[in-house]
Amino acid sequence: MKGERSAAIRLEAISKRFGATQALDGVSFELLPAEAHALVGENGAGKSTLVKILAGVYQPDNGRIELDGSEVQIHGPAHSRELGIAVIHQEPRLFPDLSVAENVFLGHQPKTRLGSIDWARMRRDAARLFDELEVSIAPDSPVRGLSMADQQLVEIAKALSLDARVLIMDEPTASLSLHEVERLFSIVRPLRDRGLGVLFVSHRLEEVFDLCERASVLRDGKHVITAPIGQLTTADLIRYMVGRDVSLFPPATTELGEVLLEARGLTRSDAFSDISFSVRAGEIVGFAGLIGAGRTEVARVLFGIDRADRGEVLLRGRPVAFDAPAAALRAGVAYVPEDRHQQGLVLDFPIASNVSLPILSRLFPRLFMNRPAERRLAERYASQFRVRMTDVEQLVSALSGGNQQKVVIAKWLATEPRALILDEPTRGIDIGAKVEVHRIIAELAAAGLGIILISSDLPEVLAMSDRILVMHEGRLTAELSRAEATEERVMFAATGQVTSGA
């Protein structure tokens, strides 16, 4: 047992709630010094919340945090850094206009005897740090021109310059190539050996096995298990991550109609390549995969926000090229975006105004708005979707997440689309609203819409979809029919493994 070494970080019964969602529920676990410890779980399992608590961004509702055996309260990000906790994010938070050396030492630049900044020493120290890490990054290059991988190394150098004792890496490899990941690990391993405690938060199970000695699994905000890597297999991890047997979803029985939407060889250089699929009327096609797999990027091309470099999109057999969402709307394609608050809703508008926004010219062909008609439209959907509100003039910002999501869906339904793309439609909403949203989706399919369901919620994808397409790093790695699809098969394909039997 590792009882002699006191934990670098120990969490006891940490809980955190956001509105209706219990993000963390009594999580306890510890990170030892000189260990690389993986934290895995599905999207929504609570990993990111845990990281943010350690980084000082959130305060836990309950529980205690111990650093090297003594209890601490992490007051904020600066305090977290002072305590020796460094966080490397998927997307680095550097200053693009400043040099590498300066980014590493900003806030604690070495000074000359006169009190001015000792640039020469800063450059030397930065060069030394990079030598220790065995990478060659010129200390004087501006950060803006660096690749994502190099920027992450700068972040690591920054952590080292602050004498970090704990290095939390939050999905650091999502944007890295295989070669860059190798390089990253070869840098992290000696650091770990020297005493750094590394918390490796990732979806990429092969990397977990490559780098870490122990792994902890979170599921639905709870700690499921912590075990040495040697005692686990990929299948075990997946089973711990998804183990769930609740089936809340209405069974779908629809007759499939014509092919509504078809993609052929869609490619967009830095996002996805050679994506081909079709969606028929009445069909729900699920898009599964990890964050960064490229699913939202595909949706954005289908909806006209971005343009593909190669390939074509056909709507009922005819090629289309949307140059703006307005064009996609007119053609009958609707997209419920991932980010409800930034892209889906105008939070300061009432429900009725949000619902009518995409169809203003259709709803009011004589230019002047007819508020009663707008209200009636909103009320129709609000009652159909059972939106909990005071009335349709209530500001959307006052609604709960689930009801907000219903408003977004209502808004797009009002455009009377033929094809509906839903991107993480039940993210961040409670179980009751989730069931209702699923019911709505099933009803829409039954009414003859072609639906693309992008979701990281495996049970949801599995239960709702007639067919599941799995993406991994921009490519389609599997197409599974309802009968063939199991959670394990989907996860394997999503993590880029070759599908095993079972």
Next chain:
Amino acid sequence: MMNGTRALARWEVLLTVILLVLVWLGARLSPVFLSAQNFANLTVAEMEIAIIAIPMTLIIIAGEIDLSVESMAGLSSAVLGFLWAAGVPLAVGIPAVLAVGVLGGLLNGILVTRAGLPSLVVTLGTLALFRGLASVVLGPRAISNFPPAFTAFGFGNVPGTPVPWPLVVFALLAGVVALGLHRTWLGRQVFAVGKNQAAARYSGVPVVRLKTALFMLSGVLSALAGVILTSRLSSARSDAGTGMTLAVVTAVLLGGVNIFGGSGTIPGVVLAVFTLAVLQNALRLADVSTELQSISVGLLLIVSVVVPNLARQLARALQHARAERNPTRGAPERVPPYTPA
């Protein structure tokens, strides 16, 4: 728009009160204040500012700003004078000048929407560019031999009434735009863009076209204001309109339009325009120098932003205090946005 409209309504009530107080003060200051003639004098000088304040309101609601309005007014005056001096009839000259306004606005619009440059800097550049072009076109000359019919428009009243022509123009414009902004779906789109441009775009609002059109509207109306100014002063000069940008922005912000975009009303701006006009007029009657008047405008601009800011901070502080007393409300907007693991 519940909270928003209530706040705006309160602001408009406040403005009306201030306006009435100023009118009362004015009447106390001078017996002539309430006369029809004074009313005409009071409004006629402000109408150019008022006319430009209308498109400026739309632009600020949409989340941008146009600093170049005064220079476009100057450019239009210069071009009008130049054409007239060259023998071109006004029937051709005036439409030509308005076309220049449209083109100038198009330039602003393209740089902001397609090149993605901040409107502050773009319109600062065109502020200089248009003014520079004005002085190139007309130089130091002042053209003043305009036909009386023309000058009668800017300076005169509707026959038999104390109502100046420019006021009629402004009233029509304000009426049409008020209807457009508050009653048509085009106006709804403008508010949406100002509140959340990304969401508006995702909802099919043609953001690029909308903003470009607003800048073009600002350009043509600034040009119109330049024409009216030329007519009123009976003189075309390249430095016409200097200082208007400040007055226009002040009127708009005083009218309750949020500098960050997304909210505001035309009636509020109309009230603010008249409040400013009455204030200037009262100061003039009280023999306060023009310098002090310009100081008062600047102060008013700052105050009209500081006061709502402070009010908002106070409101937020009160809400926090209330939330602490009732921790179980759990209203979603007080809670940090949930981001999944």
Next chain:
Amino acid sequence: MSRLGRQRELSLVIVMLALGGFVFAQAPQFLSASNLSQVAILAAIIAIAATGQALVVLTRNVDLSVDAMIGVVAFSVADILRLHALSVPLAMAYGVALGLALGIVNGVIVSVFRVPAIVATLGTMSVYRGFTFLLAGGRQVSLSDLPPEYINLARASVLGVPLYVVLAVVVVAIASLLLQQTRFGRQVYAVGSNPEAAAILGIRSRLVGFLVFAVCGMLAGAAGVLWGARFGTINATAASGVVLQVVAAVVVGGVNIFGGSGTVYGAALGALFLGLIANALTLLHLSQFWLQAIYGGVILVAVAADAVIVRRLQRAAAVRA
């Protein structure tokens, strides 16, 4: 950004040399000592104001009130000297202090009251200009009213170099030192480059913002003192519209309007560049009326070019990633 920044300054120098060469070919008196020193003296005044503006722009703000500050200081100092109320050195110190006070007002409105810089400085611009009008009361101070020691400042030279140029060089050097060698200076860049990351690092952005506005005011005050000595005849409209020249100098000199990159000596070079253009117009008998249009065009082109460069760099980085 140092490599790119140096490229920008280098290309500016090259363009200036080319322009100078062209003008010299048309009008040889361009290279005469008196012409060059006149250009340099005017450019020095703008350069000092541009240094302050550069600091503000680096933090993603703008100060539209600089010309009003220059005007009020120029007139106030000239008036005081006319009344023999203070000795020349004291009057000059007062001018700089007045500028500092005005800059502090700007800083308070922006940082404490959270009024966006554009609105705040639009407002203070008219207030400060109004003060000037009040002070002047329609009068003007003429050359003959001013003590010779003051006027002679504009004609003085140090080892053959005009005093103003020396002062400008000193100001730029000190500002550059501040920006490059102190933690505060690096915070200025950080705040402009990535305000969110700066906040996470614990940098007090509002304090930084306040201080840059204060310094900008102080430097505008210094420019105002020099303005008075150079022009002699000052009325209430002194330095009207100069803000456009100052902003143009800053952006053409490579200070990115989005903040975070650029140097003060770039801004000073920009001031010199604009001064050369004005001089070229005169010597080539072209209408001075093109100047405003040129300033506007320069601002638009420089800002557009910066945006294009930034976008290209970001795309290159993304492709490499």
